[in-house]
Amino acid sequence: IDNPYSMVKNVAFRTKKMFESVCMLPIIVAGGGTYSINKELKIWVDTEEFEILCQKASNKRLTVENRIEICRDAVALYKGSALPNFEAEIWLSAKINYYRILYNELIRTYVELLKEKEDMNTIFQIVASASEIEEIDNNVHLLFLEALIEKKYYRYAKNHFKKIKRQLSPEEEKIVGKMWQR
Numbered sequence: 001i002d003n004p005y006s007m008v009k010n011v012a013f014r015t016k017k018m019f020e021s022v023c024m025l026p027i028i029v030a031g032g033g034t035y036s037i038n039k040e041l042k043i044w045v046d047t048e049e050f051e052i053l054c055q056k057a058s059n060k061r062l063t064v065e066n067r068i069e070i071c072r073d074a075v076a077l078y079k080g081s082a083l084p085n086f087e088a089e090i091w092l093s094a095k096i097n098y099y100r101i102l103y104n105e106l107i108r109t110y111v112e113l114l115k116e117k118e119d120m121n122t123i124f125q126i127v128a129s130a131s132e133i134e135e136i137d138n139n140v141h142l143l144f145l146e147a148l149i150e151k152k153y154y155r156y157a158k159n160h161f162k163k164i165k166r167q168l169s170p171e172e173e174k175i176v177g178k179m180w181q182r
Helices: 003-019 046-057 064-077 090-114 120-133 138-150 153-167 168-182
Strands: 028-031 034-037
Touching: 003 028, 003 034, 046 064, 046 090, 064 090, 064 120, 090 120, 090 138, 120 138, 138 153, 138 168
Parallel strands: none
Antiparallel strands: 028 034
């Protein structure tokens, strides 16, 4: 970097402008030659809370019921891509993708736990609403299909398979074929 001060200043300015579209009050303020978080604001960061809940949800020492409750709380926090309309910002793409991956892992964990409890109604709701928010990982779809087939919901399994077939790899299609053969 030829001019690190200018680069930091540029990032701070762009971040400040982005937050103006999200919050009525200034989140980042400039003064005395620096940028800082507005000290008058009480800030709660949903992404930090989401991360903490995702870590707790994967803790296998907790009871299944506890983990399901934590998953429910974490899913309620996730509303989609962080800072919508700014996905094209290269400096943000890694963070946005990190949270998408976390969300997919959370959904997979949640579905596995619900499958263990045989709570098909909640699995239906979770997979349906998660699909509206983000593109769901194929592992979640495979778990969902497996749960549907195990519970003999063949019509739902067939319909869901039709929806996702294009995005499955040949190996994943073979896995689904083996599920049907059981």
